[in-house]
Every structure is written in structure tokens, then in C-alpha cells.
Amino acid sequence: MNAQRPQPDPQAISAELSALTVQSVAAGIRRRVLEHTLRNNGGYLSQACSAAEILATLFLRVMQLGPSTAPLIPRPFAGVPSQNNPAALTGAGYNGPRAPDLDRFIFSPVHYALVLYALLIELGRLGPDALERFNTDGSTVELIGAEHSPGHEVTAGSLGQALSQAGGIALARRLRGESGRVWVFMSDGEFQEGQTWEAFAALAHHHIGNLGVYIDANAQQCDGAMADVMTIEPLADRLRAFGAEVHEVDGHDAEALAKPALARENTVIRERHDTAGQQDPTPAAIDRPLVVIARTDTCRGIDLLRERAPKLHYLRFKSPNEQDAYEDLLEHWQDLAS
């Protein structure tokens, strides 16, 4: 608490934020994650390369979020949730307040935590020094995020569990008549878990249309290429068969990423308009989950990584030479940026 710094002028911040583009934020994510990986001799760098534009697009173009309600300097871990611990907290406040008309963000592949923290810093929702607390004892800025970590709302480290929880949240919001939607960021590996398919069946069965899923389809997992470990393709066909509205896009193209969500929003408004005052007995086309499969490149923006393929899940430098090459890249990057 003593470490709290003077807060910058909010007007200056909002002017700065409105100038942000998906491209600039995505580049910032990659740079921060690279810098961090060098400092710690390890990191989830390929996830930053693949997911940077998806996360930046979600936060800048797709989701309706309020300003962060959480401190720029991440709070220390306040203990696990329990009846005897009213101090337990979640990191959801970094994604703005809860309000009936605002969207909610559910972060599923929490091994991407470093990427999310970097994004929150780029967006000014988290202070620039927050990564100094990454993976340090007593910090909420954990290696694999949990619900107390900045930007996280549920505990999703056992992969494939967040979508069901998001479905419950979306169902609850529908029961309460809220207009805000629920957005879930997932990794493609999670489509190996049976629970994910159980969840899609339930989303379709219960006509849950206030939920959208963005998938980082980078085709990589811990053991290597997904096609070698356990294929999930044809993912789009499978999801369509499960009743979802599915779009496959270039996951590094902000326009393509945002388009399905914006189109859905227009459909919602139009359908509400069309059926005003009359009951439509058939479920509307929008009463099903939206899925955007973002086809991505795990080495995007950092070509050096290609030398590590196909084992890209976690980067740890194998030699001083390799580390030097990445140091050079970062220096060059900063030269370019300045």
C-alpha cells in the first residue's frame, strides 16, 4: 500500500488510449513478453506471438468494458477464498466494473497469463512495472494465472473448465435480463478436453447467444504440433455441427477478427428492432454461441522463434548464443520503436 504512486491524470490517459491501435498494442505485447523472457531466461513467448492481435482486438474493438477498478500496482496475494477469508479477491476489476450493460471477459488458457498482463499494461489498466512481480513469492501476478491474478475472473488452470463457467455466467445474465455479453478467450488445445464439447452442446441446447468465444488456433501445444499430439480438426465443422455460429479468420488481422463480433452486434440490434412488441416463437439465429477461430502463427513478429519449432510451448534459452540473438532482437526492436 505504501508503494502506491501518484495516479496520472485520467484525461491524459484516455487521450493516450484512444490513440491505441490493435497493431501498436500487439507490438507492445510482443516486446514486453520478449523483454520479460530475456530477463527471466524463460517465458511463454510463442503465446504472445500468436495471441497478441486477438487479445488486443477483444479489448479495443470487440468488448464493451468500463475502466479498470483495480490498482495499477497489483495487490499481493490475499489468501485463498474461504468462509474465513473475506479478503480474497479476483482480478476481474482490471477488466472494468460489473454492470448489466457491460461485457465480461473470461480468460481460459491461463498459461497465457504473461500475455494478458502485458496487454493490460499496454492498455494502461496495469502499471508498467507490474511484470516485476511476475512469478515472485506472495504476488498475484502468477506464472499460471488464477482468479486473483490481474485480468482473471475464474480459476481456469485446469484447462477446459472456463467455458462452462462462462456459460453459467451468460445464463445467469440472461435470466436477469442483462444486455452485456460474455467473451471467452480459449486456446485450441482446450478442444481436446471432452468438457469443452459438453459445454458447446449445452450452450446450443440452452440457446445461449450472449456468449462469444475467440480461439487462438496456433496449432501448438506442450508436446509439440497438435496435429501430432491429437488433432482437433476440422474444428470449424465440428463446432458448426455442435450448433455454434463459426467464423475462421486470420488471427493477426484486426479487421477480420473484429468483424464477426461487430456483425453479431448489428444483428442483435436489428432483430430486437424487428420483433419489437411481438413474440417470436422460433429462436433467433443469434441465440447460439459465436465462435471466432483465429488462425495464428506462433512465431509471428519474432522469426527467430522458428528455429525452435515444433517445440514452442515454453521458451528457455539453450545457450548464451541463443540468448544473445534474442537480446539483439530486443535492442533492435527498441531502436525501431524510438
Added chain:
Amino acid sequence: MIELVTRPHRSNLLRWAAKRSEVLVLGADLTASCEADGFRDQFPERFFSFGMAEQNMLGFAAGLAREGFFPYIHTFSVFITRRPFDQLAMSIAYPNLPVRLIGFLPGLTTPGGVTHQAIDDIALMRALPNMTVLEAGDATEVESMLDAAQAIEGPVYVRQLRGEVPRLFPSEQPLRFGRARLLGSGTDLAVISAGICTEEALSAVAALRSRGVATSHLHVSTLKPFDDPRLLEQIANARYGAITIENHSIIGGLGSALAEQLAEQGIGRRLIRLGLRDTYAHGASKPYLMREYGLDARALVHAAETLIDASLGIDDAVLAEHAAAVRGAAQRETLAKADKTEDL
């Protein structure tokens, strides 16, 4: 003679949930089998079917609970505690969410065999931080469960009974959270029973007393937290020791919980744990299985004889007489028929 109550949970759920709009019921293709069909038919807007997909159902329940609803999961105990254990631990128990897990067919109460018999559910649920564990022993407790569970802030696992359920305790004496029921005192032996084993213990204890063995008897319905001091008091006063009897494995359930307490409090009394002795069971009638696996009145009498190191001359005929005082022949027939015809 005790009363036999037909489907106490079914009617109680309807009555109890009627005015609680924040209470939802979630089912996994066992809705009538778990006596939630009345609720489903009367409040369809508050009932959600999830099919045979428990992992996802628990996740949805977690999301609903985070938003202020109170989801009451209804399915068989095995499909709550075994199949989706990770989802239960991570999506529900870790965040301490108020999801109520109403589990049916505890232990040997089903002829459905090993896949349907929850013999390790108490052990699994006790091991989860934040989880509260309750077990119904009669119709009065079946009817107490919703109030008891709703009063608890975090997740609650209920070992619930269905179908024809005897009323052992007066309906005006509902389950009290954290408190065992003291059914009698004595300074020779202490008998601690839970669930359907309490009815067996009632006739065994009556038989023991008829032979001059001063026996205390406590019925436990809160298995976690497990801290009622009267349990240890009664055992400390019992010169020959204590016997637990439970419809569960002797590993991780009532007997284990008590053994932990006795050791921690330094109470040097012998303890015989009756229950499934580290074995699975198979599909057969409840009376047959309880006899076969040593969860009945006869097993309890044998354990008492072991502790006091004397033969008491209590045979099946004597036990039958005492059992008849608890429950009549007509009721036994009704129950035997119900056991054979219940939905699985």
C-alpha cells in the same frame, strides 16, 4: 412403530423452493430418479437439464453461483464426486461458491452395482477445502437438508436418501448443523452411526442394552466440519471403546474422521470401524449387501463382543425382535419391493 415417508425430498424441494426465486435445480438425466421432477414440472424456468455431462454441469453451476444464484445439483453421488472431481475442486470448491450438490444413492442403497454405489464420496468430499459434508439418516433429515445447506456460505455436498424413507427422528427435531444426535448414554460402549446404518444401530444397541451392556449411541449427520465435542466425551466415558458404523468405506469417512479426532485429543480408546473394508461391492439388495459387507446390526453386535471380550448370546432371532420394534413386517415388505423397482 416408525413412520415410512414416501419421497420426502420430492415434496420438500417443491415446498421449500417455491418462493426462493434464486434457487435453481440442475439435472443430468436423473431428474425423476433424484426426485426433482416435481420441481422441474412446476418451475420449468428454474430447472436446467444438462444431459449426461456432469463436468460441464458443475462449471455452469459455478458460473450461476458467481452471479448470485443458488444451483442445486441433483444426480447420483458417484456422478458428482468421482467423475467430475477436478471440476468440483477447481470450479466450485476453490472459489468457495454456494453450489449445493444433492447426491443420491449413497453407499449400498442401490442394487445398481459398483458403478452406482458411492462408497468413497465422503472421503473425496472431506478432502476438498471449503466443502461441507452432510448425510441424511432418515426422513426428518432428508427434509432438513435444504435449510441446512442453504445456511452455509460455501459449497455443500449432501448424501441424500430417496424413495421410501423411515422417520427415525421427530419431524419437529430437524438436523442441527455440526451437532450429533445423542440417542442414549452408557459407560461401557459408544456407538457412532451415520446414514442408513443408524437404523441398524438402533436395534443392535437395544439388544446390547438388553444384555446389560451400557451403550451410548450418537447419530452423526455433519461429517465435515467434524468437531462436535460430545462425540469424544461419550467415547472417553466408554470403558471398552467405540464402534463406528457407516454406509461407506472405512477409509476416509466417519470412522476415519473419528480416529483422527481421538488421536489428536489423546483419547486412548479402542475403535472398531464398521463399513466397507477397502473393497468394492456389487449389485444386490440393500439388506443382502449390508449383511454381506458387515454394515448391519449383527456386525455391530459382533464388534461389541470383540471389544468387551465376551459372548452376549445375541442371535439373529433376538436382533429380529429388536428390529421389529423399530419397523414392522409390512414396512419391510414395502421397502423390499421399492428397492427392486426404483429408477436407476
